[in-house]
Amino acid sequence: xxxxxxxxxxxxxxxxxxxxxxxxxxxxxxxxxxxxxxxxxxxxxxxxxxxxxxxxxxxxxxxxxxxxxxxxxxxxxxxxxxxxxxxxxxxxxxxxxxxxxxxxxxxxxxxxxxxxxxxxxxxxxxxxxxxxxxxxxxxxxxxxxxxxxxxxxxxxxxxxxxxxxxxxxxxxxxxxxxxxxxxxxxxxxxxxxxxxxxxxxxxxxxxxxxxxxxxxxxxxxxxxxxxxxxxxxxxxxxxxxxxxxxxxxxxxxxxxxxxxxxxxxxxxxxxxxxxxxxxxxxxxxx
Numbered sequence: 141x142x143x144x145x146x147x148x149x150x151x152x153x154x155x156x157x158x159x160x161x162x163x164x165x166x167x168x169x170x171x172x173x174x175x176x177x178x179x180x181x182x183x184x185x186x187x188x189x190x191x192x193x194x195x196x197x198x199x200x201x202x203x204x205x206x207x208x209x210x211x212x213x214x215x216x217x218x219x220x221x222x223x224x225x226x227x228x229x230x231x232x233x234x235x236x237x238x239x240x241x242x243x244x245x246x247x248x249x250x251x252x253x254x255x256x257x258x259x260x261x262x263x264x265x266x267x268x269x270x271x272x273x274x275x276x277x278x279x280x281x282x283x284x285x286x287x288x289x290x291x292x293x294x295x296x297x298x299x300x301x302x303x304x305x306x307x308x309x310x311x312x313x314x315x316x317x318x319x320x321x322x323x324x325x326x327x328x329x330x331x332x333x334x335x336x337x338x339x340x341x342x343x344x345x346x347x348x349x350x351x352x353x354x355x356x357x358x359x360x361x362x363x364x365x366x367x368x369x370x371x372x373x374x375x376x377x378x379x380x381x382x383x384x385x386x387x388x389x390x391x392x393x394x395x396x397x398x399x400x401x402x403x404x405x406x407x408x409x410x411x412x413x414x415x416x417x418x419x420x421x422x423x424x425x426x
Contacts, residue, residue: 143215147177147207149187153205156195232283233262233269237324238394240349241300241367242282273399281397282326294397302328304386306363307356307379315363315383321345322352322364324392331390332365367392416426 151161152172162169170256180187187201197205234243243261250259264272270287272278281287286294302324306315321342332341343362346352356362356379365388366374376381 143212145175145179147212148172149179149201150205150208150212152176152195153189153197154226158195196263196279211248229258229260231260231262231277231279233241233264233272233278233280235266235269235284236263236347237285237322237349237380238282239263239369241392242394246282248383269397273397276399278397283395283397284392286395287397291400293399293400294395297394297396300392300394301368302364302365302388303368303371303381304363304388305374305380306383307359307361308381310347310361310363312384315386316341318363320355320362320364322349322366323347324365324390326366328390328392332388333388 148161148165148167151165152158153405155161155164157174158169162172165172170379176187183200184202186198187204188195189198239261247259250257262278264278264281266287267284269278269281269283270289271293273281273287273292274289282297283327304315306312306318310318316336316338319339319342321339321344323345343359344352344355346355349366352364356364362382363386365386371380371382375382
């Protein structure tokens with residue numbers, strides 16, 4: 141049995157039209173008809189009732205359809221698995237701001253040092269990261285806080301220094317009247333708001349760095365806390381000025397996590413590479 145015959149049968153059943161099925165499969169209508177005829181001979185039963193302006197499945201065809209779909213799907217999965225047998229895959233995930241801080245640099249470093257890996261990535265909450273690591277649907281996770289599970293191995297990658305910045309039109313003496321609060325981590329929220337209680341009445345609060353930057357573009361007057369690497373770039377581009385009157389007592393710790401019981405060779409290599417603080421510092425270009 142040629143799987144292409146089953147695929148043709150499925151297409152005719154879905155379109156209810158030999159001509160449209162032929163177009164979708166890039167076949168002639170006579171080729172589609174010939175395949176259906178061979179299937180009907182194989183099963184010794186008609187699969188379609190041909191009416192004047194349409195066709196419909198016979199009872200035999202209706203019974204065959206779910207089996208045909210299952211067989212085609214299984215064979216497609218088998219082909220995909222065989223094609224990827226020599227490819228090492230890693231599924232990466234991170235909390236939103238962790239990704240926004242390190243994603244591009246990590247991907248560049250990975251492509252340079254581990255070029256044979258095929259990577260997939262997602263943005264997830266800390267709770268989702270923990271669950272998907274435990275379910276083995278994610279291999280490596282990046283976060284700004286430790287993941288709470290005895291089955292997960294987490295190590296700090298390094299520290300990201302934070303600093304307060306203001307737009308050029310924001311007064312130096314009253315910047316917090318225009319404060320945009322980014323909730324970098326629970327530790328940051330606690331320490332920063334304790335030292336700067338007036339920031340509790342923020343103009344805007346968000347957990348997303350990208351949303352905060354979009355809002356920054358929409359406001360002539362604003363101040364916010366950013367990683368120094370990003371903030372200094374915006375200063376160089378004359379979009380921001382470092383805020384001298386604000387004490388930022390906290391740095392961000394970036395963490396990388398994986399399941400303790402992992403046996404995947406590529407994952408172990410990847411984790412070793414980024415768990416090395418020297419590699420991390422080089423990766424971020426510091």
